[in-house]
Amino acid sequence: MAYRETEKMRLRKAENRQRILACAQQLVMEGGFRNAQVTQVASLAEVATGTIYRHFASKEELFAEVFRNATRREVQNVSESLAQPGDAIQRLELALTRFAQRALNRPVMAWALIAEPVDPVVEAERLQYRKAYADLFEQAIREGMSEGSIPAQDAGSSSTCLVGAIAESLVGPLSPAQGGYGEATKTINTDTLVNSIVRFCLQGLTGTGR
Amino acid sequence: MAYRETEKMRLRKAENRQRILACAQQLVMEGGFRNAQVTQVASLAEVATGTIYRHFASKEELFAEVFRNATRREVQNVSESLAQPGDAIQRLELALTRFAQRALNRPVMAWALIAEPVDPVVEAERLQYRKAYADLFEQAIREGMSEGSIPAQDAGSSSTCLVGAIAESLVGPLSPAQGGYGEATKTINTDTLVNSIVRFCLQGLTGTGR
DNA sequence: TGTAGAAGTGAATCATTATTCATTTATTGT
DNA sequence: ACAATAAATGAATAATGATTCACTTCTACA
Numbered sequence: 001m002a003y004r005e006t007e008k009m010r011l012r013k014a015e016n017r018q019r020i021l022a023c024a025q026q027l028v029m030e031g032g033f034r035n036a037q038v039t040q041v042a043s044l045a046e047v048a049t050g051t052i053y054r055h056f057a058s059k060e061e062l063f064a065e066v067f068r069n070a071t072r073r074e075v076q077n078v079s080e081s082l083a084q085p086g087d088a089i090q091r092l093e094l095a096l097t098r099f100a101q102r103a104l105n106r107p108v109m110a111w112a113l114i115a116e117p118v119d120p121v122v123e124a125e126r127l128q129y130r131k132a133y134a135d136l137f138e139q140a141i142r143e144g145m146s147e148g149s150i151p152a153q154d155a156g157s158s159s160t161c162l163v164g165a166i167a168e169s170l171v172g173p174l175s176p177a178q179g180g181y182g183e184a185t186k187t188i189n190t191d192t193l194v195n196s197i198v199r200f201c202l203q204g205l206t207g208t209g210r
Numbered sequence: 211m212a213y214r215e216t217e218k219m220r221l222r223k224a225e226n227r228q229r230i231l232a233c234a235q236q237l238v239m240e241g242g243f244r245n246a247q248v249t250q251v252a253s254l255a256e257v258a259t260g261t262i263y264r265h266f267a268s269k270e271e272l273f274a275e276v277f278r279n280a281t282r283r284e285v286q287n288v289s290e291s292l293a294q295p296g297d298a299i300q301r302l303e304l305a306l307t308r309f310a311q312r313a314l315n316r317p318v319m320a321w322a323l324i325a326e327p328v329d330p331v332v333e334a335e336r337l338q339y340r341k342a343y344a345d346l347f348e349q350a351i352r353e354g355m356s357e358g359s360i361p362a363q364d365a366g367s368s369s370t371c372l373v374g375a376i377a378e379s380l381v382g383p384l385s386p387a388q389g390g391y392g393e394a395t396k397t398i399n400t401d402t403l404v405n406s407i408v409r410f411c412l413q414g415l416t417g418t419g420r
Numbered sequence: 421t422g423t424a425g426a427a428g429t430g431a432a433t434c435a436t437t438a439t440t441c442a443t444t445t446a447t448t449g450t
Numbered sequence: 451a452c453a454a455t456a457a458a459t460g461a462a463t464a465a466t467g468a469t470t471c472a473c474t475t476c477t478a479c480a
Contacts, residue, residue, distance in 0.1 A: 003448050003455035038438060048459040059438060117327035127385060157406030164378020165371035175337060196367030204414030213425040213478050258429040
C-alpha cells in the first residue's frame with residue numbers, strides 16, 4: 001500500500017488555500033464583492049475552478065472567510081485603540097478616529113465591508129462584525145460610566161449609535177456611486193470630516209462639547 | 211384609418227401601471243426585494259410577464275420606482291414632523307421618534323429600504339433617500355443654530371450622523387437574520403429603544419442631557 | 421364590418437455564474 | 451517500477467431569472 005498524507009503535502013495544501021483567500025481578497029479590494037467571481041479568483045490564484053471547491057464548500061463560504069479576515073484586522077485595531085492608556089473618552093476618540101482614517105485610506109475595501117450589497121451569508125458576517133464593534137464600544141462606555149467620565153446611559157444603544165454614525169458618515173465618501181473622494185479633495189477634507197464625526201459621537205455619549 | 215389613443219385607454223394603461231407598482235410593492239413589503247421576481251409581480255398583478263416590460267424598461271427600473279414611492283412617504287413624514295411648531299430640538303425629537311416608530315411597525319419594508327442588499331440601481335436610490343433625510347435634518351439643525359437652541363457645528367456632518375445612528379439602531383431589530391423583534395418583545399422594548407436613540411442623537415447635537 | 425394600429429401574451433431564449441465530475445496528474449511507500 | 455491514494459483540472463452542466471418577440475387579442479374609427 002502507498003499514499004499517506006505527509007507534512008509537506010499538508011503544508012502545500014494550506015499554502016494553496018491561503019493563496020486562494022489572498023487572491024479573493026485582492027479582487028474584493030480592487031472592485032468589491034460584486035466583481036469577484038469564482039473563476040476570477042481561480043485564474044488569479046493560478047488554480048483550476050474546481051480546486052477552489054476542494055478548499056471551500058461554496059463561493060459564499062469563501063467570501064465569508066475573506067470578509068472575516070478583513071474584518072478581524074479592523075476590529076483588532078479598534079480593540080487595541082481602546083486598550084491604550086487614558087480615560088474612556090480619550091480611548092474612544094482614538095478608536096473612532098483611527099477607524100475612520102483607515103477606512104478612508106482603503107476606500108474600496110471599506111465600502112465592501114461596510115455598505116456594499118452582498119449575498120446573505122456575507123451579510124450575516126457583516127451583522128456580526130458590526131456587533132463586534134458595538135460590543136467593544138459598549139465595554140468602553142461601561143468603563144467610562146464606572147470611572148465617571150461618561151454619564152449613566154444605555155451603553156448598548158449608545159454603542160450602536162456610534163457604529164451607525166461613523167458608518168453612515170463614511171458611506172457617502174466611500175460610495176463608488178459618488179466616485180468616492182477625488183484624490184484632490186481627499187487630503188483636504190478627511191481630517192475635518194473625521195473631526196466632526198468624532199465630535200458628534202463623543203458629545204452624544206457625554207453630553208459635553210469639548 | 212383607425213386607432214387613435216383615447217382617454218379611456220390612457221386611463222386603463224395608467225391603472226395597469228399602478229397595479230403593477232402596487233403588487234411589486236406588496237411583494238417587497240412581504241419578503242423584501244430578494245424574493246420579488248418579475249414573474250411573481252406579473253402573476254400577482256394578473257398580467258403577463260411581457261406586460262411588465264411595456265410599462266417599465268427593466269426590472270431595476272420597476273423596483274427603483276417602488277423604492278422611490280415607499281421612500282417618498284417616509285421622507286414626507288419626516289418633513290411634516292420638522293414643520294410642526296416648536297424649537298428645532300423639539301421638532302427633531304418628534305421627527306426621529308416618528309421615523310423609528312414607523313419603521314418598527316413595518317419591519318420588512320423598513321429593512322428593505324434601510325439595509326437589504328439590493329441591486330445597483332436601487333442602491334443608488336437608497337443613497338439619494340438617505341441624503342434626503344440628511345438634508346431635512348441639516349436644515350432643521352441650521353434653524354436651531356440660528357434660533358440658538360443648537361450650538362454652532364457642521365450641520366452637514368451632524369445630520370449624516372443622525373441618519374446613521376438611527377438607521378443602525380434599527381438594523382438589528384429589523385434584520386430578518388435576527389428574526390426581527392419577536393411579537394412579544396416588540397411592544398415592551400420599542401419605546402425604550404427609541405428613547406435611547408433619540409437621547410443620544412439630541413445630545414450629540416446639543417451637548418446637553420435632558 | 422373592416423382594418424389599422426396598439427396592447428397583451430407567455431413560452432422560448434439568453435445571460436450569467438456557481439458547481440460538478442470524469443479524467444488526468446502527483447505523491448507516497450514498498 | 452508499481453500500486454494505491456489523493457489532488458488538480460476545466461469543460462460541461464445546472465440553476466436562476468430577466469428579457470424578448472412572434473403571435474393573438476383588443477380598440478377606435480370610417
